[in-house]
Amino acid sequence: xxxxxxxxxxxxxxxxxxxxxxxxxxxxxxxxxxxxxxxxxxxxxxxxxxxxxxxxxxxxxxxxxxxxxxxxxxxxxxxxxxxxxxxxxxxxxxxxxxxxxxxxxxxxxxxxxxxxxxxxxxxxxxxxxxxxxxxxxxxxxxxxxxxxxxxxxxxxxxxxxxxxxxxxxxxxxxxxxxxxxxxxxxxxxxxxxxxxxxxxxxxxxxxxxxxxxxxxxxxxxxxxxxxxxxxxxxxxxxxxxxxxxxxxxxxxxxxxxxxxxxxxxxxxxxxxxxxxxxxxxxxxxxxxxxxxxxxxxxxxxxxxxxxxxxxxxxxxxxxxxxxxxxxxxxxxxxxxxxxxxxxxxxxxxxxxxxxxxx
Numbered sequence: 001x002x003x004x005x006x007x008x009x010x011x012x013x014x015x016x017x018x019x020x021x022x023x024x025x026x027x028x029x030x031x032x033x034x035x036x037x038x039x040x041x042x043x044x045x046x047x048x049x050x051x052x053x054x055x056x057x058x059x060x061x062x063x064x065x066x067x068x069x070x071x072x073x074x075x076x077x078x079x080x081x082x083x084x085x086x087x088x089x090x091x092x093x094x095x096x097x098x099x100x101x102x103x104x105x106x107x108x109x110x111x112x113x114x115x116x117x118x119x120x121x122x123x124x125x126x127x128x129x130x131x132x133x134x135x136x137x138x139x140x141x142x143x144x145x146x147x148x149x150x151x152x153x154x155x156x157x158x159x160x161x162x163x164x165x166x167x168x169x170x171x172x173x174x175x176x177x178x179x180x181x182x183x184x185x186x187x188x189x190x191x192x193x194x195x196x197x198x199x200x201x202x203x204x205x206x207x208x209x210x211x212x213x214x215x216x217x218x219x220x221x222x223x224x225x226x227x228x229x230x231x232x233x234x235x236x237x238x239x240x241x242x243x244x245x246x247x248x249x250x251x252x253x254x255x256x257x258x259x260x261x262x263x264x265x266x267x268x269x270x271x272x273x274x275x276x277x278x279x280x281x282x283x284x285x286x287x288x289x290x291x292x293x294x295x296x297x298x299x300x301x302x303x304x305x306x307x308x309x310x311x312x313x314x315x316x317x318x319x320x321x322x323x324x325x326x327x328x329x330x331x332x333x334x335x336x337x338x339x340x341x342x343x344x345x346x347x348x349x350x351x352x353x354x355x356x357x358x
Contacts, residue, residue, distance in 0.1 A: 007026055009031065010031050010032075014031075016350070028054070029041075046193055048196075048292060050191075050194070051192075053076075056278055060078075063283040073282075074281070075279040076281070085190060087190045087191060088191070091182070091183070091186050095237050098237075102228075104228070104234060107222075107226075109173075111173050112174045113172075114268075114269060116319040117300075127320070128347055129316075129317045129347070130315060130347055131322060132314055133341045134310050137309055137310050140311050140337055146213075148220070152178055152274040153216050153223070155304060157212065159176065159270065160269075162324060162328045163269065163324065164208060176269070177199070178200070179196050180223070180227065181196060182195050184229075186236055200222075269300075270299065271301040272302045272303075273301070284308055287307060289307075289312040290312055291303075293314045295316075297318065298318050299317070301315075302315055326341065329341050
């Protein structure tokens with residue numbers, strides 16, 4: 001049933017529980033405080049790429065009203081624009097054909113686990129912290145190009161090397177799990193709904209001995225192999241089997257039992273999610289940084305966003321220690337990238353109110 005209540009931007013430091021009465025039962029909410037705007041969104045609604053156009057449009061209209069800047073910005077969706085073709089399509093409502101004769105890359109297996117990824121604690125008993133880092137856009141991209149690395153690959157290499165230095169006796173691959181968009185592979189380029197696959201970049205001793213440029217090149221090859229359209233369709237079909245299993249079970253409580261094991265699951269060794277560069281046009285001068293973060297996940301995760309001025313990284317952790325972010329910053333400085341992490345910020349993004357309505 002359509003929700004006819006209009007969303008309202010509210011001045012508050014408290015984030016609403018999405019799906020509850022405080023935000024008129026919406027799965028998206030906009031709040032603001034001092035010079036910050038907070039866009040809360042539920043993963044049941046969309047993924048990071050799905051929310052990105054909304055944020056770009058929101059910033060555009062804010063700058064129109066605040067700074068009287070009505071210059072059109074190429075690539076920003078406006079209020080009276082039509083939906084894109086297939087924008088509301090669900091990429092997981094059908095099975096996909098793929099070349100079953102292909103031999104796909106296999107990277108699964110046990111990986112190195114951080115000391116802080118302890119079992120026995122539930123996600124509800126933890127405290128969550130984040131460390132923020134800003135990198136000059138041009139400085140960072142110059143170094144990336146020098147070593148044939150993408151931004152995500154450079155962050156993965158620096159993070160894995162930092163972890164290897166902290167654990168010099170590591171005996172399993174240090175895995176960077178890269179959240180990667182599958183839209184093109186599935187033919188659903190315009191959908192705003194969740195369409196992400198986790199891809200693995202392993203870091204092991206023989207690999208660590210290679211020159212940095214060669215490491216980055218090999219990581220490009222690994223990502224390309226995992227972005228293969230047939231591989232992505234094969235993985236999408238595997239996800240669909242889980243959805244079909246859930247559909248075959250009656251009752252929300254029984255479905256929840258099957259999904260319980262996901263609630264405290266950690267991908268070894270850490271996760272990287274790069275949302276990409278936001279389209280801001282000449283309004284970039286009014287935006288200090290854009291952050292993406294959430295609590296409720298185990299271990300270490302790194303989220304990245306970019307404008308044409310800076311890259312913003314958030315080290316999200318279910319533990320307080322700053323040793324990983326400091327070691328990461330030291331790796332970047334060795335490459336000539338100015339990098340100084342901020343102090344740890346304890347935070348919590350509230351769980352949704354949907355469970356209470358079942």
